[in-house]
Amino acid sequence: xxxxxxxxxxxxxxxxxxxxxxxxxxxxxxxxxxxxxxxxxxxxxxxxxxxxxxxxxxxxxxxxxxxxxxxxxxxxxxxxxxxxxxxxxxxxxxxxxxxxxxxxxxxxxxxxxxxxxxxxxxxxxxxxxxxxxxxxxxxxxxxxxxxxxxxxxxxxxxxxxxxxxxxx
Amino acid sequence: xxxxxxxxxxxxxxxxxxxxxxxxxxxxxxxxxxxxxxxxxxxxxxxxxxxxxxxxxxxxxxxxxxxxxxxxxxxxxxxxxxxxxxxxxxxxxxxxxxxxxxxxxxxxxxxxxxxxxxxxxxxxxxxxxxxxxxxxxxxxxxxxxxxxxxxxxxxxxxxxxxxxxxxxxxxxxxxxxxxxxxxxxxxxxxxxxxxxxxxxxxxxxxxxxxxxxxxxxxxxxxxxxxxxxxxxxxxxxxxxxxxxxxxxxxxxxxxxxxxxxxxxxxxxxxxxxxxxxxxxxxxxxxxxxxxxxxxxxxxxxxxxxxxxxxxxxxxxxxxxxxxxxxxxxxxxxxxxxxxxxxxxxxxxxxxxxxxxxxxxxxxxxxxxxxxxxxxxxxxxxxxxxxxxxxxxxxxxxxxxxxxxxxxxxxxxxxxxxxxxxxxxxxxxxxxxxxxxxxxxxxxxxxxxxxxxxxxxxxxxxxxxxxxxxxxxxxxxxxxxxxxxxxxxxxxxxxxxxxxxxxx
Numbered sequence: 001x002x003x004x005x006x007x008x009x010x011x012x013x014x015x016x017x018x019x020x021x022x023x024x025x026x027x028x029x030x031x032x033x034x035x036x037x038x039x040x041x042x043x044x045x046x047x048x049x050x051x052x053x054x055x056x057x058x059x060x061x062x063x064x065x066x067x068x069x070x071x072x073x074x075x076x077x078x079x080x081x082x083x084x085x086x087x088x089x090x091x092x093x094x095x096x097x098x099x100x101x102x103x104x105x106x107x108x109x110x111x112x113x114x115x116x117x118x119x120x121x122x123x124x125x126x127x128x129x130x131x132x133x134x135x136x137x138x139x140x141x142x143x144x145x146x147x148x149x150x151x152x153x154x155x156x157x158x159x160x161x162x163x164x165x166x167x168x
Numbered sequence: 169x170x171x172x173x174x175x176x177x178x179x180x181x182x183x184x185x186x187x188x189x190x191x192x193x194x195x196x197x198x199x200x201x202x203x204x205x206x207x208x209x210x211x212x213x214x215x216x217x218x219x220x221x222x223x224x225x226x227x228x229x230x231x232x233x234x235x236x237x238x239x240x241x242x243x244x245x246x247x248x249x250x251x252x253x254x255x256x257x258x259x260x261x262x263x264x265x266x267x268x269x270x271x272x273x274x275x276x277x278x279x280x281x282x283x284x285x286x287x288x289x290x291x292x293x294x295x296x297x298x299x300x301x302x303x304x305x306x307x308x309x310x311x312x313x314x315x316x317x318x319x320x321x322x323x324x325x326x327x328x329x330x331x332x333x334x335x336x337x338x339x340x341x342x343x344x345x346x347x348x349x350x351x352x353x354x355x356x357x358x359x360x361x362x363x364x365x366x367x368x369x370x371x372x373x374x375x376x377x378x379x380x381x382x383x384x385x386x387x388x389x390x391x392x393x394x395x396x397x398x399x400x401x402x403x404x405x406x407x408x409x410x411x412x413x414x415x416x417x418x419x420x421x422x423x424x425x426x427x428x429x430x431x432x433x434x435x436x437x438x439x440x441x442x443x444x445x446x447x448x449x450x451x452x453x454x455x456x457x458x459x460x461x462x463x464x465x466x467x468x469x470x471x472x473x474x475x476x477x478x479x480x481x482x483x484x485x486x487x488x489x490x491x492x493x494x495x496x497x498x499x500x501x502x503x504x505x506x507x508x509x510x511x512x513x514x515x516x517x518x519x520x521x522x523x524x525x526x527x528x529x530x531x532x533x534x535x536x537x538x539x540x541x542x543x544x545x546x547x548x549x550x551x552x553x554x555x556x557x558x559x560x561x562x563x564x565x566x567x568x569x570x571x572x573x574x575x576x577x578x579x580x581x582x583x584x585x586x587x588x589x590x591x592x593x594x595x596x597x598x599x600x601x602x603x604x605x606x607x608x609x610x611x612x613x614x615x616x617x618x619x620x621x622x623x624x625x626x627x628x629x630x631x632x633x634x635x636x637x638x639x640x641x642x643x644x645x646x647x648x649x650x651x652x653x654x655x656x657x658x659x660x661x662x663x664x665x666x667x668x669x670x671x
Contacts, residue, residue, distance in 0.1 A: 005633050007626060014634050026634045028627065037635045043525060045635045056632045057579040059524030070524055071632045072581035075591050078629040082637065105514050107548045111354075132548050133518040134334055134359045135402070136351055160521070 006081040100142050102165040104158045108132030113154055119147045127165050128152070141167050169485050170194055170244045170269070175209070176234045177249030180539030180555050181463070182209035185247050188477035189214075197241045199234060201227030203547040208539050215241055222549050228252040229361070231259050235266050245269035245484060247477070251551065254460040255282045255329075271484040272438050273459050280434040281457040285328045285366050287430075291454040294433045296426050299445065299453045301368025309346045312367055316345060319369050325349060327356030328364040333403035335359060338370055373607035374445040376400065377412050377452070379427035380468045382476070383437045384483040390491075391424040392472055393498045395441075395464055398604040399593065401516045406586065406609070407593065408464035409503040410471050413564060413602025419450045430457060439465075439480050463506065463556070466537060470502035470560040501567040502560045505575075509552040511584040512613075520548040524582025529574035533560045533567070546583065554585065564602070568594060592617075 001016040015027040019034075026033045036048040047054040056073035071078045112129040115121060126138035127147065141147075148166040152158060172195040175185045182198060186209060189196035198213035203222040210216045217237040219227040227233065229252055238246055246263050248254035248271070257278035263270035272278070281287045285305055291298050300319050305328045306312045316323045316339070325348055327335025335356030337348040349365065357363035376397045383389035396412035397405040411420070427442035434457075441462045443455040465476045483489065511519045526542040538555030546552060557574055561567030572594050578587055593599050596612060 001637060003637060005630055007629055007633075010626065012630055014630065014637070016634055016638050024634075024638055026631060028630050028634070033631060035631065035635065037638050039639050045632060045639060047631060047635050049631065054628060054632065056635070057525035057527055057581060058632070058636055059582055061524075061582075069633060069636055070581040071629055071636075072525055072527075072579035073632065074628065075576040075578065076588060076625055076629065077581045077585060078625075078632075080629060080633040082633060105511070106517050106519055108518075131358075132520070133550060133552050134355070135518060136355055137515075137517055160519075 003082050006083075007078055099148070100145070100167045101163055102127060102139060102141065102167065104130065104160055104162045104164055105137075105139065106130070106132045107160045108137075108158060110152045110154055110156045110158065110164075111136060113150065114138070115147050117147050117149055121145060121147055121167060127167075130158070139164060143167060169487075170481065172197060172241065172243045173245045173247055173271070173481070174199065174234075174238045174241060174243035175213070175247050175249065176228065176253055177247075177251070178204055178207055178209055178228060178539070178550065179553060180537050181249040181251075181461070183212055183539050184537050185249060185477055186212050186214075188475065188481065191475070192478060192481060194481070197237070197243055199228070199237050201549070203549060206544070208541055208544065211541075217241055222547065224252065224549065225361075228550075231256075231262055234259075235262060235268070238263075238266070238268055243268065245271055245481075247271040247480070248460065250458075250460050250463055255458070257282055269484050271480050273434075273436050273440060277434045277436045278459045281430070281436070281440075282459050283328045284326055284330065284456045285364070287456050288366075288454075290433055291430055294429055296430055296454045297452065299368045299371065299455075302366045305364035305366045306349075309349050312345055312349050313342065315367050316342065319367075322370040322372065323367050324370040325352045325365050325367055327352065327360060327362070328366055329360040329362040330356055333400070335365060336403045338403075371445055371447060371453070373605040374398075374447055375412070375605050376405070376443065376455075377415065377423065377446050378441050378443040378458075378462075379424055380462070380465070380476075381427055381431050381436065381440045381442060382479060382483070382489065383431060383440075384489045385437050385486055386488050388489045388492070389428055389431055389436065390489065390493050390496060391427050392468055392474070392496050394420055394423065395462075395467055396604070397443075397464065398606050399599070399608055400606050401609045403606075405464065406506050406508070407503065407590070408467050409501065409564075409567070410467040411498060411501065415446070416450060419446070419452065423452055426452070426454065430454065438483055439476055463553075464504050466535060466556060466558045467502040467504050470535065470558060471498040471500055472496060473499070500560055500562050501564040502558060503564075503567045503571055504556050504558040505571065505587075505590045506556055507554045507580070508586050509546045509554055509583050510586055512586050512589040514584075516586070518548065518552045519584035520546045520552060521583030522546075523554075523580065525579055527577075527579040528555070529557070529577035531570075531573065531577075533570040534574045535559070554580075568600065 012029045017025045024035045038046040045056045056071050059070050061068040068079045068081050108130045111131045114126045121141040123144045124140050130137050145167045148168050150165045151163045174197040175182050186196040196213045198209045198216040199219045200210045201222045219233045253259040257275040260270040261275040288303050322340045325337045335352045337352045339345050339348045352365050353363040378395050380392040394412050395408050395410045397408045399407035441458040444452040446452045509519050510516045522545040528536045535558045540554045559567050559570040575591050
């Protein structure tokens with residue numbers, strides 16, 4: 001069983017193999033770990049690695065089209081993308097095209113547009129103001145470039161991750 | 169004593185107040201907006217009535233609808249909680265006109281103290297030190313520029329009707345004043361229905377320390393120790409503790425007396441909080457009075473052993489405070505963390521979503537005041553506070569140790585939240601030595617993330633992800649197997665492979 005995972009910006013290749021004794025051999029980017037894995041209930045995972053006990057509550061992301069899982073354990077909360085390595089290559093090529101997409105960092109309402117398509121933007125320059133939970137936040141351009149398009153208008157309500165604008 | 173109380177609020181504070189009613193044998197009535205039909209306070213209350221659509225203006229901020237709900241259920245009193253209508257003198261007066269007891273100070277006291285500008289005037293008249301700035305709201309950008317030029321940058325813009333960091337902006341140079349003035353005004357207008365902002369000299373990196381006050385209708389007015397609330401982001405508190413570390417008993421008492429003097433000048437009754445800025449030399453400046461129960465009231469409860477909502481209800485019903493100033497003897501140390509649905513890595517932006525897993529901590533010295541449950545979708549219409557985690561210890565070190573333990577036990581996932589940020593704070597030598605001021609969070613975040621633990625953290629998450637992948641073929645105990653059909657297992661595995669099986 002092989003998959004690629006992504007946590008934040010960082011990706012790694014995972015491979016899993018069942019051992020004869022019922023334990024698991026996990027290769028994390030080639031680094032081996034021997035783990036005993038148990039499932040106390042369907043939301044909980046117990047890992048014993050070299051005698052250390054790790055317990056996680058986990059869930060699959062409820063948003064349609066997402067392949068992330070959520071993990072909570074040891075005081076940490078992590079969203080992990082789990083995917084087939086072949087799809088990962090296709091994603092990588094899109095990123096190389098130099099076009100940056102601005103996605104909504106949270107669900108909210110577009111209160112105001114700060115730049116029009118065709119505008120030259122500096123890195124960090126505000127593109128629009130998004131309001132959620134009574135706070136107004138500027139969504140800024142991740143890079144210097146030209147504002148190619150705006151996908152929203154003032155007054156629009158957007159979901160988390162919705163495309164707002166493209167910068168090249 | 170009242171037989172039935174309507175709680176004009178939502179979230180954790182509504183749940184907290186339902187508990188107080190239950191402890192007193194009083195029937196509790198929840199109110200809700202459409203998006204809150206299944207919110208925890210609705211599920212826990214004895215009765216629940218719909219207010220209206222989800223925007224606060226149509227529900228929790230709508231005086232007519234709240235009063236109508238109170239009439240329909242036959243409540244004798246209304247507890248406003250914090251936020252929403254809690255500091256609205258017009259609402260308090262309307263309750264009185266409708267024959268209902270408003271659990272809080274009188275409308276006159278609220279008017280005298282409730283707006284920050286009115287409170288500044290009162291403090292000035294009573295020789296309580298305030299920061300240089302405008303006593304009244306500024307009415308134009310031009311006026312703001314003029315005042316700022318006179319007192320010098322940096323300046324702080326604040327909503328006159330405000331609280332909770334909304335409508336508040338630090339401005340360090342003249343060029344930023346116009347846009348900050350517009351944003352602060354717009355935020356204040358949306359949050360409080362009043363766009364007025366005033367301006368004062370900004371003390372960089374002050375400490376924010378507040379005094380809890382409590383008065384009955386028989387002339388008794390007490391202060392119940394202080395709370396240190398300097399750990400803030402977006403001008404909003406995230407960690408509070410009592411007693412304040414590094415504060416001399418002399419200053420503490422002077423602040424307590426000033427707080428009581430301000431309250432007495434306004435004929436204050438019920439619970440309230442007087443906020444001060446404290447500088448390096450322990451000079452203190454009056455900031456404002458919150459004429460209501462405070463979010464962070466549990467830290468005071470844990471060190472004093474008193475129940476503030478119950479005392480609020482008792483004094484609102486006309487009872488005398490059953491103790492005097494000399495009886496208030498704080499013991500030990502308490503710390504609170506406000507657990508928010510927000511992303512510390514994205515400048516603490518609100519991050520609404522569905523709580524997919526929730527297992528709160530427990531054990532000695534741990535209290536959790538929560539307003540959510542597993543499966544609940546945090547709405548984007550309101551403040552994203554999920555719960556408050558509070559620990560008590562015999563001293564600060566024990567309270568800190570218990571908080572670290574609780575943070576490690578806490579399992580909460582499905583959305584972004586700030587528990588990881590708290591873990592970082594409670595490992596930071598600056599916080600552990602009690603050296604916090606309002607610039608603390610920015611300084612902490614400017615430091616590079618400690619790399620060692622982060623790598624381990626990453627590795628553990630990766631291994632746990634591997635375990636999830638493996639778990640599809642690990643035999644589960646009988647109980648778990650029943651609810652995990654082969655179909656579910658197959659779908660889960662397909663999703664993990666990136667196929668997404670379309671569900």
